[in-house]
Amino acid sequence: MRQTICSTRFWWNGSLILLRVGGTLAVAGSAAAQTADVTFARDVAPILQQKCEACHRTGQMAPMSLTTYAEVRPWARAIRSKVAAGDMPPWHMDKTTGIQQFVNDISLSTDQRDTILRWVDAGAPLGNRADLPPAMAWPEGERWRVGDLLGREPDLLVSSTPWTQPAEGQDQWWQPVVDSGNTEDRWIKAVEVRPTLEGRRIVHHGNSALAEFAVGKAGEIYPADTGRLFEAGETVSFDIHYHSVGEEITDYLTIGVWFYPKDVVPKYAVRHSAMGVFQAMDTFDLPPHTLTTHQAFVPLEKPTRILSYQPHMHVRGKAMSMEAIYPDGRIEMLSHVDHFNFNWHVNYVYADDVAPLLPAGTMIKLTAWHDNTAGNRANPDPTQWVGWGQRSYDDMYHAHVRFIELTEDDYVTMVREREQASITEGDQ
Ligand code: HEC
Structure with a gap:
């Protein structure tokens, strides 16, 4: 723990102001005060093994291997910025809203993320070599x-x-x-x-x-x-x-x-639909130097269970949400991909017990945000007026959605099973 000789903080116009009088700056209770303890060997290496090595090791698609301290250390700053931005691991779902259980979730937990950031902020120390976890045994050769x-x-x-x-x-x-x-x-x-x-x-x-x-x-x-x-x-x-x-x-x-x-x-x-694609073809319009929002509405004629959600946009795409408007008017956010990245086509596969279970007559509402300004680093030219098209410098939006249609009876049974399961959980 670093010591603070005298530090005072107060809020001014919504921003945190720190005053320091001598000594080392430290903010009581904040990440900075806790950094000293975090080491690569004990805290960070296990996270990288679990969440990064699948891609960041020799022979895989990521640009650098992250399996040893010597390999990781030069990348500490880059790791901080990618992890803080939520770009790495590539999981671009907003974690503050909508369904959060997926069978293929490769994201960092809040704790893991904080540990990595605190470690970099503390100067990325190795710590005690004896704490290093054994190297991962990745399967050799081709496996299904x-x-x-x-x-x-x-x-x-x-x-x-x-x-x-x-x-x-x-x-x-x-x-x-x-x-x-x-x-x-x-x-x-x-x-x-x-x-x-x-x-x-x-x-x-x-x-x-x-x-x-x-x-x-x-x-x-x-x-x-x-x-x-x-x-x-x-x-x-x-x-x-x-x-x-x-x-x-x-x-x-x-x-x-x-x-x-x-x-x-x-x-x-299993059915597949490129939801919203027809509305997008009709109305999509991205003037130069603007942020836009487009919406599409897709009615569900039968009770439906949604299995997976995969937003699709091109280089100017920023975010896409999928909401359910129930027949009684209630609106529920199902999923919001808030930092979409065109290089990654992540398919979000819902866990069985939370996959959206929607009655007939539900309207799926898709909202897509595009950024055709110079502020979007992926934007090749903010002076262009962009329309719907297949080339990656045209743009578009739709969501690849996999689903199954249910009978009324099955729908009622499944809803009841879920209610039952949540009551049982509540009892424990
Ligand atoms: C699914 C595969 C995958 C996983 C998992 C993954 N990465 Fe990556 N990473 C990539 C690829 C591919 C790139 C290069 C393309 C890109 O940046 O999107 C990359 C780029 C990066 C970069 C930028 C490199 C540069 O050239 O500036 C950093 C830093 C990074 N990853 C760190 C991490 C960390 C830390 C983790 C784990 C917490 C992680 N990645 C997990 C595939 C992955």
Whole structure:
């Protein structure tokens, strides 16, 4: 603990003013007063292992490895700014509103975040080497993470046409359409996408009509009795974002597909909608030097359970929220991605017991914010008038939403089960 000889603080026009008379400046009870204790070895290394190494280690897509003190120390300042801004780990959800439990949450807890910031502020000390956790044992070679969870290899593999990304050059969006080789109608239980080992360094993310690849993501396993029909002869279209890393690399993505047994037809079919896209095409307009808000409304004709939410915008996109307007007029914030980043297409997959359960007649309200000013560092040209379009310097907005439609009876049962579960929790 640092000692304060004399420090006084008071509020003036909403800002904190510190007066210091001699001695070391310290603010009682604030982060600065607690920094001395935080060390890399004991406090920070375990967090980086758990939350950063999946991408920040040799051979993965992040630009630098963060597995040892020697590797991390030169990046301390950059880590502080990315962590403080909520840019890293890439999880861009507003944590102060809406649903907060997701099956694929890779974000830092408030404690973890504060620990990292306090450590950098204290001069990023190593501490006692004896406190270092053992190095992580990352799986070698290619593994299907869904396969590990389900205990078996995929039933079908579908690969994209290879792409060679030059050593230097612009980012590429590669969109091959391939034959799936699927010969009969089957219901999908789970999917996972992975690039080649080499390719992991150049793939930012890849979407396909079936599944999506994002580092840190263990594929998708649908909930019980829920699946997606994969028809015989169906083609698969990919949309892959490649970036250059100073060396020519050739890559393709492979989708692993796990089916339900042949005689099983799951009760619920997973549906996908690019919600808001038609309203956006009609009304989208981004004048130069302005911040804009656009809204789209999508009625749900049947009771619906939403499985996942993935906002989509281009370089001027800043934030997108999804609210439910219930038939009785009540409005609920479901999710708000408040610091959207076009480089990251994060799909937020709701945990089973909090996934939105919405009655027929609910209106989904999407609100998208775009920043076409010079204040947006991702903006290539704030003097341009931007319209809806596919190129990344045009812009757009919609939300990829996966959902299942329910019968009235199922809806009532599910709502009752949740109420029951929350009463039971309250009892404990
Ligand atoms: C899902 C993969 C992933 C995870 C998890 C992740 N990063 Fe990153 N990180 C990246 C990629 C890719 C980049 C480069 C592109 C970008 O900045 O978006 C990056 C960039 C960075 C940068 C900026 C580097 C520069 O060149 O200025 C910092 C700092 C950083 N990450 C720190 C962290 C820390 C600290 C964590 C954990 C708390 C973390 N990242 C977790 C993938 C990841």
